[in-house]
Amino acid sequence: MASAQSLSFNLGKETMQLKSKYKHFSGTTEYYQHDSQVNHAPMNFAVFLPEQIKRKQLPVLYWLSGLTCTEENFMIKAGAQRVAAELGIVIVTMDTSPRNLGIEGEDDSYDFGSGAGFYVNATEQKWSRHYNMYDYVTKELPEIIEAHFNVNNNKSIFGHSMGGHGALMIALKNPGYYQSVSAFSPIVAPSQCLWGQKALGGYLGDDKALWQAYDSCELLKNAEERLPILIDQGTDDEFLQQYLMPEKLQQVCEQYNHPLNLRMQEGYDHSYYFIATFVADHIRYHAEYLNVET
Amino acid sequence: MASAQSLSFNLGKETMQLKSKYKHFSGTTEYYQHDSQVNHAPMNFAVFLPEQIKRKQLPVLYWLSGLTCTEENFMIKAGAQRVAAELGIVIVTMDTSPRNLGIEGEDDSYDFGSGAGFYVNATEQKWSRHYNMYDYVTKELPEIIEAHFNVNNNKSIFGHSMGGHGALMIALKNPGYYQSVSAFSPIVAPSQCLWGQKALGGYLGDDKALWQAYDSCELLKNAEERLPILIDQGTDDEFLQQYLMPEKLQQVCEQYNHPLNLRMQEGYDHSYYFIATFVADHIRYHAEYLNVET
Numbered sequence: 001m002a003s004a005q006s007l008s009f010n011l012g013k014e015t016m017q018l019k020s021k022y023k024h025f026s027g028t029t030e031y032y033q034h035d036s037q038v039n040h041a042p043m044n045f046a047v048f049l050p051e052q053i054k055r056k057q058l059p060v061l062y063w064l065s066g067l068t069c070t071e072e073n074f075m076i077k078a079g080a081q082r083v084a085a086e087l088g089i090v091i092v093t094m095d096t097s098p099r100n101l102g103i104e105g106e107d108d109s110y111d112f113g114s115g116a117g118f119y120v121n122a123t124e125q126k127w128s129r130h131y132n133m134y135d136y137v138t139k140e141l142p143e144i145i146e147a148h149f150n151v152n153n154n155k156s157i158f159g160h161s162m163g164g165h166g167a168l169m170i171a172l173k174n175p176g177y178y179q180s181v182s183a184f185s186p187i188v189a190p191s192q193c194l195w196g197q198k199a200l201g202g203y204l205g206d207d208k209a210l211w212q213a214y215d216s217c218e219l220l221k222n223a224e225e226r227l228p229i230l231i232d233q234g235t236d237d238e239f240l241q242q243y244l245m246p247e248k249l250q251q252v253c254e255q256y257n258h259p260l261n262l263r264m265q266e267g268y269d270h271s272y273y274f275i276a277t278f279v280a281d282h283i284r285y286h287a288e289y290l291n292v293e294t
Numbered sequence: 295m296a297s298a299q300s301l302s303f304n305l306g307k308e309t310m311q312l313k314s315k316y317k318h319f320s321g322t323t324e325y326y327q328h329d330s331q332v333n334h335a336p337m338n339f340a341v342f343l344p345e346q347i348k349r350k351q352l353p354v355l356y357w358l359s360g361l362t363c364t365e366e367n368f369m370i371k372a373g374a375q376r377v378a379a380e381l382g383i384v385i386v387t388m389d390t391s392p393r394n395l396g397i398e399g400e401d402d403s404y405d406f407g408s409g410a411g412f413y414v415n416a417t418e419q420k421w422s423r424h425y426n427m428y429d430y431v432t433k434e435l436p437e438i439i440e441a442h443f444n445v446n447n448n449k450s451i452f453g454h455s456m457g458g459h460g461a462l463m464i465a466l467k468n469p470g471y472y473q474s475v476s477a478f479s480p481i482v483a484p485s486q487c488l489w490g491q492k493a494l495g496g497y498l499g500d501d502k503a504l505w506q507a508y509d510s511c512e513l514l515k516n517a518e519e520r521l522p523i524l525i526d527q528g529t530d531d532e533f534l535q536q537y538l539m540p541e542k543l544q545q546v547c548e549q550y551n552h553p554l555n556l557r558m559q560e561g562y563d564h565s566y567y568f569i570a571t572f573v574a575d576h577i578r579y580h581a582e583y584l585n586v587e588t
Binding site: 273276 | 565
């Protein structure tokens with residue numbers, strides 16, 4: 001796999017359009033649109049820039065959202081900026097797919113197509129030109145962030161549900177690239193649940209060997225790096241038994257001696273009320289790996 | 295004016311319908327609908343119940359939202375529950391009007407009718423049966439909260455924009471009823487701005503003497519109680535000059551020796567990004583008056 005640094009998009013500032021900007025905890029939450037070269041479509045992302053960025057380079061924490069979400073949900077609902085402002089961490093969120101492409105069926109369901117990119121590079125002809133969210137998150141977007149904002153090379157990644165899958169999978173596939181990884185209610189074994197089977201089948205076709213390259217439970221078996229994993233999972237999550245199945249990850253982690261801190265949170269569900277409750281824990285966890293000076 | 299206690303609605307639990315409930319910062323954020331007796335229509339409210347309520351009676355902090363908002367906006371965007379959970383304060387929010395009543399024109403504009411009750415009791419015939427948000431907030435809703443949840447008699451009130459107007463006006467009209475009051479970007483002189491003139495004219499008719507009974511700058515001149523006022527106002531708020539005009543309140547407060555802490559917050563706008571930034575300050579401020587044991 002090409003490293004993010006080897007792939008240059010040469011994006012000038014003129015290709016990025018600032019859509020809105022809000023002062024927030026002394027820093028700013030900003031929304032951008034740009035023409036994605038890997039997705040061949042406009043993409044939206046958001047960034048929280050702590051006030052400290054005026055004086056020094058800051059590390060970046062990437063958030064990957066779940067099904068249907070845009071770059072906005074986490075920024076307005078999680079309450080993450082309070083802690084990121086305190087610790088001096090840039091937060092980046094992105095839309096969960098390109099949208100309004102005119103691909104037949106792209107808006108037919110909440111769990112495939114628009115809002116459901118699943119963080120893979122599609123190989124099926126219908127989707128392969130525009131649905132390359134893996135390259136977008138791991139290569140194009142970091143390059144944009146590093147080109148346009150005063151950040152250092154330290155980066156970590158976390159996410160929720162489909163985005164929890166994305167964060168774990170991406171960290172496992174890119175040893176050394178992220179300082180730390182965590183997830184809320186992640187889909188840990190997409191090959192083994194209906195959401196994942198629909199998405200991986202749709203974007204990658206029927207060859208399940210291709211699916212395994214995006215399945216955290218499979219990737220863990222050959223992980224080059226023992227990057228510790230932090231997961232929070234609500235016990236009252238309606239998707240727990242059929243879709244999320246963290247016990248499958250736990251089993252592989254035990255078998256392969258991979259460090260996992262799986263916290264089952266009593267009574268919490270799948271919502272942003274749950275994420276908001278524990279997001280500060282996650283940001284402080286990542287701060288330890290991001291060499292934040294406090 | 296009748297005190298809240300003198301007006302009994304005899305609401306049984308059967309009249310309140312729990313619409314949804316989320317575990318949140320060890321407590322719960324809950325959404326209810328009930329048949330309002332003062333508005334003769336279904337009304338929605340939300341309540342955050344800290345975990346401590348299982349063991350002791352807690353004080354209540356009422357939040358009044360701005361134009362177009364429902365009971366949900368503050369609950370999902372402000373990040374208030376984190377601090378309320380820590381301090382043991384119940385938070386109550388309510389919709390900004392009844393909705394879907396079939397009144398001609400009720401949905402024609404964002405600043406009148408649905409989502410824009412302005413916290414007054416309408417006297418104009420068209421609106422007077424259903425638009426009695428003043429009685430709803432000061433009488434019916436507190437009675438419901440006190441009947442159904444383990445709260446004590448200490449209550450405070452705050453709000454944003456139209457809801458900042460509501461909070462200040464209601465506190466001024468009810469001396470001794472609220473322990474403290476604060477506001478974000480409040481409409482302090484509705485008689486003197488277009489939003490207020492449209493709403494007060496529409497709900498109360500052309501007699502400006504009636505308007506003054508809901509105008510904080512007027513009410514302050516005869517305030518029986520010198521309850522201190524805390525206000526946060528962003529300097530980059532697009533509505534500052536024409537609609538909010540905090541300098542008018544400041545002038546009256548100086549003239550009548552009413553304690554006011556008006557904090558002009560450099561660079562902040564009218565949004566929930568602003569509210570989220572300073573909401574913890576406000577909740578800690580109210581906690582001092584609500585006799586919270588920490």
